[in-house]
Structure formats: structure tokens, C-alpha cells
Amino acid sequence: MNLSSTLLLAFGMSMDAFAASIGKGATLHKPKFSEALRTGLIFGAIETLTPLIGWGLGMLASRFVLEWNHWVAFILLLFLGGRMVIEGIRGNDDEECEPLQRHGFWLLVTTAIATSLDAMAVGVGLAFLQVNIVATALAIGCATLTMSTLGMMIGRFIGPLLGKRAEILGGIVLIGIGVQILWTHFAG
Incomplete structure (x- = not known):
């Protein structure tokens, strides 16, 4: 894989984290850059590790991983998004609550x-291609760090516009990402 392909892959892989970070930033009360960077670091570190894990699993049992990863992602995102929607609805009842x-x-x-x-x-x-998996994983992690931090800061400006509905919208975004992952698996 050449440099441009690696960069396109890296930023493509970071889009889900970017969308989720916008939702996370919107639910916080004026998040500071340090909080955005913390989120970016967590998302980036995990996004660096997962292709390495996938590569290792690809060497062992690619068929099983490919059969179930979309369901795991869908269920996790449905759970997290549903939780955010429920908390957002509950939060609307209590106007006196402390902002997160x-x-x-x-x-x-x-x-x-x-x-x-x-x-x-x-x-x-990637386990079946001739790629430098470490360099590719680092590129994906760095792109995710950048996009997640940026997403949190964008969410900072969207949050006040949405008010208490921001958490509901963030939950809907996570559910939407889960549905998109499932749809892509079955459609493609």
C-alpha cells in the first residue's frame, strides 16, 4: 500500500470516531481542549490497537472474525446510544441538574x-496483503486522534445550540453508526 492509500484508509477508519466525538462533545458543558485531547487519545489508542488485533486474528481465523464483528459493533453502539437517549430524556425532566x-x-x-x-x-x-501493519495502524490511530479531538471541539459549539437535546442526538448518532455498520455488512 502506498502513502496516499494508507492516508485514505486512515481517515476513512476515523470517521465513525469523528461522528461519535461530535456527539460526545455536544453533551458536555463547554468541554476544554484537554478533554477533547483526552477523548482523541483514547479513541486514537484503541483505533491503533484494533487493526493490529485484527491482523493477528486474520492470521489465525479471519472467517470467524468477519462473521461476527458487525454484530458486536451494532450491539455495543445500540446499547451506548440507547443509554444516551434515555439519559437525555430523563435530563429534560430535571432542569436543575449539573451540566456534565x-x-x-x-x-x-x-x-x-x-x-x-x-x-x-x-x-x-490487511493480514492477506503485503503491508507494514504497524505503520498502517499508527496512521489510523493518528488520524483518529486528530478527528476525534476535532469532533469534540465541533461538538462544543453544537451542544449549546441543541441544549439538553444534544445527548439524545449523540445517542441517535451512535445508533445510526451501528445500523450503518450492520447495513454495510449485509448490503456489501
């Missing part, structure tokens, strides 16, 4: 894993 300043580490890790399972599937495919 920071997402929990494990919530971000779970979201990052769910949005990076497609990168694991790509890693499985």
Missing part, C-alpha cells in the same frame, strides 16, 4: 471499541 463536565473513562473506551471494530475487520483484510 467530563465523560467517564470506561464510557469513552467502550465507545471507542465499538466504533473501531471496523478497523479490526480491516486489519483482518
Whole structure:
């Protein structure tokens, strides 16, 4: 794979994390750049690891991984998105609640894993090509770090416009990503 192909793959793999980060940024009360960078680092680190894991699994049992990764991603994103929608609806009932300043580490890790399972599937495919998997995984991770940090900062400006509906919209985005992953698997 040449440099331009690697960069296109890297930024293509980062789009789910970018969309999820916009939703995460919109649900926070004026997130600082440090929070956006923290989110980007978590998403980027996981997005770096998943193609490596996929590559390793591709060497062992590619058929099984490809058969189930879309279902795992769909269920995780449906659960996380549903939880955000429910919390957003509950939040509308309580106008006195304190605005969220920071997402929990494990919530971000779970979201990052769910949005990076497609990168694991790509890693499985890369196991059958002559590529430098470490360089490719690092490119995917760096692109995801950049796009997730940017997504959080974009969400910072969208959040005040949406008010308490931001968490509902963020949950719908996560569910939509899960549906898109499932649809892509069955349609393609």
C-alpha cells in the first residue's frame, strides 16, 4: 500500500470516531481542549490497537472474525446510544441538574471499541496483503486522534445550540453508526 492509500484508509477508519466525538462533545458543558485531547487519545489508542488485533486474528481465523464483528459493533453502539437517549430524556425532566463536565473513562473506551471494530475487520483484510501493519495502524490511530479531538471541539459549539437535546442526538448518532455498520455488512 502506498502513502496516499494508507492516508485514505486512515481517515476513512476515523470517521465513525469523528461522528461519535461530535456527539460526545455536544453533551458536555463547554468541554476544554484537554478533554477533547483526552477523548482523541483514547479513541486514537484503541483505533491503533484494533487493526493490529485484527491482523493477528486474520492470521489465525479471519472467517470467524468477519462473521461476527458487525454484530458486536451494532450491539455495543445500540446499547451506548440507547443509554444516551434515555439519559437525555430523563435530563429534560430535571432542569436543575449539573451540566456534565467530563465523560467517564470506561464510557469513552467502550465507545471507542465499538466504533473501531471496523478497523479490526480491516486489519483482518490487511493480514492477506503485503503491508507494514504497524505503520498502517499508527496512521489510523493518528488520524483518529486528530478527528476525534476535532469532533469534540465541533461538538462544543453544537451542544449549546441543541441544549439538553444534544445527548439524545449523540445517542441517535451512535445508533445510526451501528445500523450503518450492520447495513454495510449485509448490503456489501
